[in-house]
Amino acid sequence: MTPRSVLISGAGVAGPTLAYWLARQGLRPTVVEKAANPRSSGNPVDVRGAALPVVEAMGVLPHLRAAATSATTMRLLNASGRTIARLPLPGGRAGGERREVEVPRGDLAAVLRQAARSDTEFLLGDSIAALQQDEHGVDVTFERAAPRRFDLVVGADGLHSQVRRLAFGPERGFVRPTGILVATLPLGEPADHPHEVQLLNAPGRLVSVHPSRGAALAAFIFRRPDITAFDHHDTGLHRRIVTESHTGLGWRVPGLLDQVANTDELYFDAVSTVDLPAWSRGRITLLGDAASCVSLLGDGSSLAIAGARTLAAALAEHPAAPAAALARYEAEHRARVTPKQRGIKRSAALLVPATRFGLGARNLAARLRSAGRS
Template sequence: MTERTVLISGAGVAGPTLAYWLARAGFRPTVVERAAGLRSSGSPVDVRGPAARVADRMGITAKLREASTDATSLKFVDDAGRRTGRVPMSVLGSGTDIELPRTDLAAILHEAARDDAEIVFHDSITSLQQDGGGVDVTFERGAPRRFDLVIGADGLHSAVRRLAFGPETAFVEHMGVYIATLPLTEPPADRTELVMYNSPGRAVAVHPSRGHGIAAFMFRGDAVPGFDYRDTALHKRMLAEAYEGAGWRVPELLERVREADDLYFDAVSRVRMDSWHAGRIVLAGDAASSVSLFGDGSTLAMAGAYTLATELERTPDDAASAFRRYEETHRKLVEPKQRNVSTAAALLIPATRRGLAARNLGTRLVPLVSAARRLVPARAA
């Protein structure tokens, strides 16, 4: 039997997970990644529930735990830095949940997959032409190639989705919030404490991460016409305007933003599609069903990748049926998360002083079970 070839676009979380499992299912995976290599920074993300079970099956749980953060509590503060509430992390998840920097998660997944997959950095797909027997692919730098299947695991701004399904505007919904993350250069004062500051409509969180902290800015805002997630100068202007007059450490952190060359900025968005597959092309991770940038993206990416690979192993000669089963199964995990985006935003970024006071009171009465560990968002899988 001829070994089936699969091109996976994206080497974040879903991509290497897919490569690992597809290789074991008898496929020959190739991963192409636009970046020149693995990223050197990343916000903390969670591996929980179904993703924790996938990690166990891959034999990487011990490595994930070695890379995990030390955060044990979430503290809310006011303009002067006084505590207004605290939530212990121990009440927010099961003992199998692991929080670690997204970069470390991607590196561990890459290490697991690299011996069984061809991984090409610093290149991207520019066109896809499919027929009954395969998909002809052209690349920005590499020579054209033909694959049996193509999987877009290239995040919220997926090139595969744009080429195979249509423009981003047809599927990506702005959720009224923007997010930015910035690596800090100094070790945190307390490695066990995540600190969050709010004023109406905006929030700043500092996460201890591992060794050096991560600052996250989250603020409410309408969609900006022609917004470009790659325009760093625009992003810095938006942050300066959104946080004018803010207290706590915000002026100091904004000064770091002005000098930064490693700023991540994007709109919190929800991807909704009637179908995640078209012929021999299918989407995974945030490319198919971005929940938001608040969290659960990495967990859903790993779980979805495993489901997709499992279904392709069941019917390797009938990809269309495998894609349909994958969608039917994985949508059951994704859709409840997508419905809860507005609730999470209301808890993390109250729009009014009254809402902020109610949230702070809630931290003393009822733990923010569904939102507190999603404070610092992951980059797209």
């Protein structure tokens, strides 16, 4: 039976991209999203690599360039705020057009939702409560909407995926924390240096101010392997962890911690990978971070876009054989994801060196690279 109706859980990056391509293949996509008003802000991410031809084909690249951040360089700082090294960001040129695009994640999602909107049913402010499948389809119970049956269900609902929990089991069986935590918050004012990302490192800790797009964003990325589980809804706990982990640092960190204590917009989570032996069970499959979270250096959104296009293409190639389509999608997209997951420790060592020696070596390499470009 050819899958015609497809339910996608998640209106972030992967979900709307998939909906766009499914609609152009004559399928009927429905996107359910727990948030009634998805945010149009968030941590900057890169659209690059295999994602670029996808957004170009969707016709949204000009909109992404219009929403792009202003950052072109990265400045490494010492505790007193003095410059250690100044480096160009990947693709970030002071003049000319950048091939890849850095854009706030929420703005990226908003552009993709708009591209899919005319041919997609959106159920905002709702979520999936239960899934029951047979060989021909999936019966879905929603928290608010009436129950419905779909030919295929796709979980594109992030690291803490509800679809994955319902179809595969609790996340503790698949989500692997790296020992690194991340917190971000908007600062509500323009950055002092509108084209620079400023980074302060101490062993096991990183604090950055990113100019984003108009209003700056602060980020705390730090190693806390002792914290293996926490309540994702306990903002007071999140504030305490961030504050106790960064007290004593110089530069502008004390002021940033004051904002952590008072903001209502603190994002906090563990940097994790997702490790599943298979991404599909029957007519339920996973996409993006729900299937293979690798986010640390901004690759997650590009991989989600590329994966969504791959899944749609596989369903178009095997219209009457969903199992074959899902197998092809997984085989092709795992080839992109696996090297990124294997390289996450190396990326973490560069971004957040664990020791004073490692930090000194990283800074020396940055100085040499910066001197070579001056």
